[in-house]
Amino acid sequence: MAAPLEISKNEVRMVYAETLLKLNQHADALKVVNIALTDNPHDIKLLLKKSEIETMIRTGTNNAPPVKVQATGVPTAYQIGCRGQFPPSADSKLYCLYNRTTSPFLILAPLKMELVGLDPYMVLYHDVLSPKEIKELQGMATPSLKRATVYQASSGRNEVVKTRTSKVAWFPDGYNPLTVRLNARISDMTGFNLYGSEMLQLMNYGLGGHYDQHYDFFNKTNSNMTAMSGDRIATVLFYLTDVEQGGATVFPNIRKAVFPQRGSVVMWYNLKDNGQIDTQTLHAACPVIVGSKWVCNKWIREREQIFSRPCLKKRM
Numbered sequence: 001m002a003a004p005l006e007i008s009k010n011e012v013r014m015v016y017a018e019t020l021l022k023l024n025q026h027a028d029a030l031k032v033v034n035i036a037l038t039d040n041p042h043d044i045k046l047l048l049k050k051s052e053i054e055t056m057i058r059t060g061t062n063n064a065p066p067v068k069v070q071a072t073g074v075p076t077a078y079q080i081g082c083r084g085q086f087p088p089s090a091d092s093k094l095y096c097l098y099n100r101t102t103s104p105f106l107i108l109a110p111l112k113m114e115l116v117g118l119d120p121y122m123v124l125y126h127d128v129l130s131p132k133e134i135k136e137l138q139g140m141a142t143p144s145l146k147r148a149t150v151y152q153a154s155s156g157r158n159e160v161v162k163t164r165t166s167k168v169a170w171f172p173d174g175y176n177p178l179t180v181r182l183n184a185r186i187s188d189m190t191g192f193n194l195y196g197s198e199m200l201q202l203m204n205y206g207l208g209g210h211y212d213q214h215y216d217f218f219n220k221t222n223s224n225m226t227a228m229s230g231d232r233i234a235t236v237l238f239y240l241t242d243v244e245q246g247g248a249t250v251f252p253n254i255r256k257a258v259f260p261q262r263g264s265v266v267m268w269y270n271l272k273d274n275g276q277i278d279t280q281t282l283h284a285a286c287p288v289i290v291g292s293k294w295v296c297n298k299w300i301r302e303r304e305q306i307f308s309r310p311c312l313k314k315r316m
Protein backbone atom coordinates (compact mmCIF):
# COMPACT_ATOMS: atom_id res chain seq x y z
CA MET A 1 0.00 0.00 0.00
CA ALA A 2 1.32 3.49 -0.82
CA ALA A 3 2.01 5.69 2.19
CA PRO A 4 0.92 9.37 2.18
CA LEU A 5 4.33 10.37 0.77
CA GLU A 6 3.80 7.95 -2.13
CA ILE A 7 6.81 5.88 -1.05
CA SER A 8 6.00 2.19 -0.85
CA LYS A 9 7.35 -0.15 1.82
CA ASN A 10 9.24 -1.90 -0.98
CA GLU A 11 11.05 1.26 -2.06
CA VAL A 12 12.04 1.95 1.54
CA ARG A 13 13.40 -1.60 1.84
CA MET A 14 15.37 -1.17 -1.40
CA VAL A 15 16.96 2.06 -0.13
CA TYR A 16 17.73 0.30 3.16
CA ALA A 17 19.34 -2.63 1.31
CA GLU A 18 21.44 -0.24 -0.82
CA THR A 19 22.58 1.55 2.34
CA LEU A 20 23.63 -1.74 3.91
CA LEU A 21 25.56 -2.64 0.76
CA LYS A 22 27.42 0.69 0.95
CA LEU A 23 28.28 -0.21 4.54
CA ASN A 24 29.61 -3.55 3.27
CA GLN A 25 26.92 -5.45 5.18
CA HIS A 26 25.97 -7.78 2.34
CA ALA A 27 24.37 -10.50 4.44
CA ASP A 28 22.07 -7.95 6.12
CA ALA A 29 21.19 -6.41 2.76
CA LEU A 30 20.23 -9.86 1.49
CA LYS A 31 18.00 -10.40 4.53
CA VAL A 32 16.15 -7.12 3.80
CA VAL A 33 15.65 -8.06 0.16
CA ASN A 34 14.41 -11.52 1.17
CA ILE A 35 11.88 -9.98 3.55
CA ALA A 36 10.66 -7.71 0.75
CA LEU A 37 10.39 -10.75 -1.52
CA THR A 38 8.11 -12.59 0.91
CA ASP A 39 5.56 -9.77 0.35
CA ASN A 40 6.28 -9.45 -3.39
CA PRO A 41 7.71 -12.78 -4.65
CA HIS A 42 7.51 -11.79 -8.33
CA ASP A 43 8.97 -8.28 -8.16
CA ILE A 44 11.61 -8.24 -10.88
CA LYS A 45 13.74 -5.47 -9.33
CA LEU A 46 13.91 -7.37 -6.05
CA LEU A 47 14.77 -10.66 -7.77
CA LEU A 48 17.60 -8.96 -9.70
CA LYS A 49 18.89 -7.30 -6.54
CA LYS A 50 18.81 -10.65 -4.72
CA SER A 51 20.90 -12.39 -7.38
CA GLU A 52 23.29 -9.38 -7.55
CA ILE A 53 23.90 -9.53 -3.79
CA GLU A 54 24.26 -13.32 -3.80
CA THR A 55 26.94 -13.00 -6.53
CA MET A 56 28.72 -10.31 -4.52
CA ILE A 57 28.74 -12.54 -1.44
CA ARG A 58 29.91 -15.60 -3.42
CA THR A 59 32.72 -13.84 -5.29
CA GLY A 60 33.61 -11.28 -2.67
CA THR A 61 33.57 -8.67 -5.45
CA ASN A 62 32.39 -5.09 -5.50
CA ASN A 63 33.03 -4.62 -1.85
CA ALA A 64 33.01 -0.87 -1.39
CA PRO A 65 35.53 0.60 1.05
CA PRO A 66 33.86 0.70 4.46
CA VAL A 67 32.02 3.95 5.09
CA LYS A 68 33.25 5.71 8.19
CA VAL A 69 30.32 6.38 10.49
CA GLN A 70 30.85 9.76 12.07
CA ALA A 71 30.74 9.79 15.85
CA THR A 72 27.99 12.24 16.74
CA GLY A 73 28.94 12.79 20.36
CA VAL A 74 26.79 12.28 23.40
CA PRO A 75 23.11 11.82 22.49
CA THR A 76 20.76 14.52 23.75
CA ALA A 77 17.86 13.74 26.09
CA TYR A 78 15.55 14.23 23.10
CA GLN A 79 17.44 11.57 21.12
CA ILE A 80 17.56 9.16 24.06
CA GLY A 81 13.80 9.58 24.54
CA CYS A 82 13.07 8.98 20.85
CA ARG A 83 15.05 5.73 21.06
CA GLY A 84 12.89 4.58 23.98
CA GLN A 85 15.89 4.62 26.30
CA PHE A 86 14.63 6.73 29.21
CA PRO A 87 14.85 4.69 32.43
CA PRO A 88 11.55 3.56 33.97
CA SER A 89 9.87 6.34 35.93
CA ALA A 90 11.19 6.98 39.40
CA ASP A 91 7.80 8.46 40.31
CA SER A 92 6.39 6.00 42.84
CA LYS A 93 2.92 7.50 43.01
CA LEU A 94 1.97 6.61 39.45
CA TYR A 95 -0.83 4.14 38.85
CA CYS A 96 -3.75 3.19 36.57
CA LEU A 97 -7.41 3.61 37.45
CA TYR A 98 -10.87 4.00 35.98
CA ASN A 99 -11.63 7.72 35.93
CA ARG A 100 -15.27 8.07 37.06
CA THR A 101 -15.08 11.55 38.53
CA THR A 102 -13.81 14.23 36.15
CA SER A 103 -17.31 14.68 34.72
CA PRO A 104 -20.73 13.18 35.61
CA PHE A 105 -20.80 11.33 32.27
CA LEU A 106 -17.83 9.25 33.40
CA ILE A 107 -20.01 7.60 36.09
CA LEU A 108 -21.77 5.89 33.17
CA ALA A 109 -18.70 5.44 30.97
CA PRO A 110 -15.49 5.46 33.02
CA LEU A 111 -12.24 5.96 31.13
CA LYS A 112 -9.08 3.85 31.55
CA MET A 113 -6.56 6.35 32.89
CA GLU A 114 -2.81 5.96 33.40
CA LEU A 115 -1.02 8.62 35.42
CA VAL A 116 2.16 9.45 33.49
CA GLY A 117 3.54 12.29 35.58
CA LEU A 118 2.64 14.66 38.40
CA ASP A 119 4.89 17.63 37.59
CA PRO A 120 3.67 18.57 35.07
CA TYR A 121 0.39 16.68 35.48
CA MET A 122 0.15 14.24 32.59
CA VAL A 123 -2.28 11.39 32.00
CA LEU A 124 -2.80 8.82 29.29
CA TYR A 125 -6.29 7.51 28.47
CA HIS A 126 -6.58 4.18 26.70
CA ASP A 127 -9.19 2.99 24.15
CA VAL A 128 -10.82 6.37 23.74
CA LEU A 129 -11.35 6.35 19.97
CA SER A 130 -13.06 3.51 18.13
CA PRO A 131 -11.64 2.17 14.82
CA LYS A 132 -14.74 3.57 13.06
CA GLU A 133 -14.15 7.05 14.48
CA ILE A 134 -10.47 6.91 13.50
CA LYS A 135 -11.37 5.97 9.94
CA GLU A 136 -13.88 8.81 9.75
CA LEU A 137 -11.37 11.34 11.13
CA GLN A 138 -8.72 10.30 8.61
CA GLY A 139 -11.25 10.40 5.80
CA MET A 140 -12.46 13.90 6.59
CA ALA A 141 -8.91 15.26 7.04
CA THR A 142 -7.20 13.74 4.01
CA PRO A 143 -8.59 16.09 1.31
CA SER A 144 -7.62 19.24 3.22
CA LEU A 145 -4.25 18.37 4.77
CA LYS A 146 -1.75 21.23 4.40
CA ARG A 147 1.78 21.74 5.71
CA ALA A 148 1.60 22.70 9.41
CA THR A 149 2.85 26.10 10.55
CA VAL A 150 4.25 27.50 13.81
CA TYR A 151 3.58 30.92 15.34
CA GLN A 152 6.71 33.08 14.95
CA ALA A 153 7.03 35.83 17.55
CA SER A 154 9.47 37.70 15.25
CA SER A 155 6.90 38.18 12.48
CA GLY A 156 3.76 37.80 14.58
CA ARG A 157 2.53 35.26 12.04
CA ASN A 158 2.12 31.51 11.62
CA GLU A 159 4.78 30.31 9.21
CA VAL A 160 5.96 27.07 7.61
CA VAL A 161 9.18 26.02 9.35
CA LYS A 162 11.63 23.15 8.90
CA THR A 163 11.21 22.15 12.54
CA ARG A 164 7.58 21.03 12.09
CA THR A 165 7.16 18.71 9.15
CA SER A 166 3.64 17.43 9.46
CA LYS A 167 0.46 18.11 7.53
CA VAL A 168 -2.59 19.45 9.29
CA ALA A 169 -6.32 20.07 8.75
CA TRP A 170 -8.37 22.17 11.20
CA PHE A 171 -11.99 21.46 12.15
CA PRO A 172 -14.39 23.76 14.01
CA ASP A 173 -16.07 22.27 17.09
CA GLY A 174 -19.47 21.94 15.40
CA TYR A 175 -18.14 20.72 12.04
CA ASN A 176 -20.03 17.40 12.21
CA PRO A 177 -21.50 14.99 14.80
CA LEU A 178 -18.07 13.39 15.28
CA THR A 179 -16.27 16.64 16.14
CA VAL A 180 -19.12 17.48 18.55
CA ARG A 181 -18.71 14.07 20.20
CA LEU A 182 -14.94 14.35 20.34
CA ASN A 183 -15.06 17.76 21.99
CA ALA A 184 -17.57 16.45 24.54
CA ARG A 185 -15.16 13.58 25.27
CA ILE A 186 -12.28 16.07 25.72
CA SER A 187 -14.39 18.01 28.24
CA ASP A 188 -15.21 14.76 30.06
CA MET A 189 -11.54 13.75 30.19
CA THR A 190 -10.16 17.08 31.28
CA GLY A 191 -13.02 18.79 33.11
CA PHE A 192 -12.29 21.87 30.99
CA ASN A 193 -14.79 24.11 29.24
CA LEU A 194 -13.75 24.29 25.59
CA TYR A 195 -15.35 27.65 24.81
CA GLY A 196 -12.61 29.87 23.32
CA SER A 197 -10.23 26.96 22.79
CA GLU A 198 -8.64 26.21 19.42
CA MET A 199 -10.15 24.05 16.71
CA LEU A 200 -9.38 20.34 16.47
CA GLN A 201 -6.24 19.71 14.44
CA LEU A 202 -5.86 16.47 12.56
CA MET A 203 -2.25 15.80 11.70
CA ASN A 204 -0.30 13.33 9.64
CA TYR A 205 3.45 12.78 9.86
CA GLY A 206 5.01 10.88 6.93
CA LEU A 207 8.46 9.26 6.93
CA GLY A 208 10.86 11.53 8.82
CA GLY A 209 7.95 13.75 9.91
CA HIS A 210 8.64 15.39 13.26
CA TYR A 211 8.16 18.45 15.42
CA ASP A 212 11.34 19.63 17.14
CA GLN A 213 11.46 20.50 20.84
CA HIS A 214 8.98 23.26 21.66
CA TYR A 215 6.46 24.55 24.16
CA ASP A 216 2.76 24.74 23.40
CA PHE A 217 2.23 27.90 25.50
CA PHE A 218 2.81 31.40 24.06
CA ASN A 219 3.86 33.19 27.26
CA LYS A 220 3.03 36.55 25.69
CA THR A 221 0.42 38.19 27.89
CA ASN A 222 -0.14 41.05 25.46
CA SER A 223 0.14 39.18 22.21
CA ASN A 224 -2.74 38.85 19.81
CA MET A 225 -2.59 35.14 20.37
CA THR A 226 -3.54 35.22 24.04
CA ALA A 227 -5.57 38.44 24.33
CA MET A 228 -8.97 36.83 23.82
CA SER A 229 -8.85 33.41 25.42
CA GLY A 230 -5.63 33.32 27.43
CA ASP A 231 -2.71 30.96 27.01
CA ARG A 232 -2.79 27.23 26.23
CA ILE A 233 -3.51 25.75 29.65
CA ALA A 234 -3.43 22.15 28.44
CA THR A 235 -2.78 20.00 25.39
CA VAL A 236 -4.85 16.96 24.47
CA LEU A 237 -3.25 14.67 21.89
CA PHE A 238 -5.13 11.69 20.42
CA TYR A 239 -3.12 8.97 18.69
CA LEU A 240 -5.00 7.61 15.69
CA THR A 241 -2.31 5.11 14.74
CA ASP A 242 0.42 2.95 16.19
CA VAL A 243 3.78 3.81 14.64
CA GLU A 244 6.03 0.89 13.69
CA GLN A 245 9.19 2.76 14.61
CA GLY A 246 9.78 6.31 15.88
CA GLY A 247 7.07 8.94 16.35
CA ALA A 248 7.06 9.12 20.17
CA THR A 249 6.08 12.29 22.00
CA VAL A 250 9.11 13.00 24.15
CA PHE A 251 9.47 15.29 27.19
CA PRO A 252 13.26 15.64 27.60
CA ASN A 253 13.19 17.72 30.82
CA ILE A 254 11.18 15.17 32.75
CA ARG A 255 12.62 12.21 30.83
CA LYS A 256 9.31 10.77 29.71
CA ALA A 257 8.34 9.38 26.32
CA VAL A 258 4.84 8.49 25.21
CA PHE A 259 4.69 6.10 22.28
CA PRO A 260 1.64 6.31 20.00
CA GLN A 261 -1.01 3.66 20.64
CA ARG A 262 -3.99 3.64 18.29
CA GLY A 263 -7.02 5.10 20.09
CA SER A 264 -5.19 6.46 23.16
CA VAL A 265 -4.93 10.09 24.32
CA VAL A 266 -2.25 11.92 26.27
CA MET A 267 -3.14 15.11 28.15
CA TRP A 268 -0.84 17.46 30.03
CA TYR A 269 -1.00 20.89 31.67
CA ASN A 270 1.22 23.54 30.06
CA LEU A 271 0.64 26.07 32.84
CA LYS A 272 1.23 25.72 36.56
CA ASP A 273 -1.55 26.15 39.10
CA ASN A 274 -0.54 29.79 39.54
CA GLY A 275 -1.01 30.42 35.80
CA GLN A 276 2.73 30.68 35.09
CA ILE A 277 4.25 28.76 32.21
CA ASP A 278 5.73 25.38 33.06
CA THR A 279 9.07 24.94 31.30
CA GLN A 280 9.10 21.25 32.25
CA THR A 281 6.57 20.76 29.46
CA LEU A 282 9.21 21.07 26.73
CA HIS A 283 8.34 18.33 24.25
CA ALA A 284 8.86 17.06 20.72
CA ALA A 285 7.39 14.66 18.19
CA CYS A 286 10.20 12.26 17.26
CA PRO A 287 10.80 11.55 13.57
CA VAL A 288 8.74 8.71 12.12
CA ILE A 289 11.16 6.01 10.97
CA VAL A 290 8.76 3.29 9.80
CA GLY A 291 5.04 3.82 9.31
CA SER A 292 2.79 6.86 9.26
CA LYS A 293 1.65 8.77 12.33
CA TRP A 294 -1.78 10.33 12.68
CA VAL A 295 -2.75 12.47 15.67
CA CYS A 296 -5.57 14.80 16.62
CA ASN A 297 -4.66 17.71 18.82
CA LYS A 298 -6.68 20.14 20.93
CA TRP A 299 -5.03 23.15 22.57
CA ILE A 300 -7.21 24.23 25.48
CA ARG A 301 -7.22 27.90 26.43
CA GLU A 302 -7.08 29.25 29.94
CA ARG A 303 -9.70 32.01 30.16
CA GLU A 304 -12.83 29.85 30.26
CA GLN A 305 -11.45 27.75 33.14
CA ILE A 306 -11.47 30.72 35.48
CA PHE A 307 -13.93 29.09 37.91
CA SER A 308 -13.13 25.40 37.45
CA ARG A 309 -9.35 25.81 37.72
CA PRO A 310 -8.81 29.26 39.21
CA CYS A 311 -5.29 30.60 39.29
CA LEU A 312 -3.93 29.87 42.77
CA LYS A 313 -1.84 32.56 44.44
CA LYS A 314 0.61 30.11 45.93
CA ARG A 315 3.04 28.39 43.64
CA MET A 316 2.09 24.69 43.58
Ligand SMILES: O=C(O)CCC(=O)C(=O)O
Nearest residue numbers: 211248249284285295297
Ligand atom coordinates in the same frame (compact mmCIF):
# COMPACT_ATOMS: atom_id res chain seq x y z
O1 LIG B 1 2.70 14.71 17.52
C1 LIG B 1 3.18 14.73 18.65
O2 LIG B 1 3.61 13.72 19.20
C2 LIG B 1 3.29 16.04 19.36
C3 LIG B 1 2.59 17.16 18.66
C4 LIG B 1 2.80 18.46 19.32
O3 LIG B 1 3.58 18.61 20.20
C5 LIG B 1 2.01 19.61 18.91
O4 LIG B 1 1.30 19.53 17.90
O5 LIG B 1 2.09 20.64 19.59
Ligand SMILES: [Fe+2]
Nearest residue numbers: 214215216283
Ligand atom coordinates in the same frame (compact mmCIF):
# COMPACT_ATOMS: atom_id res chain seq x y z
FE1 LIG C 1 3.35 20.56 21.13
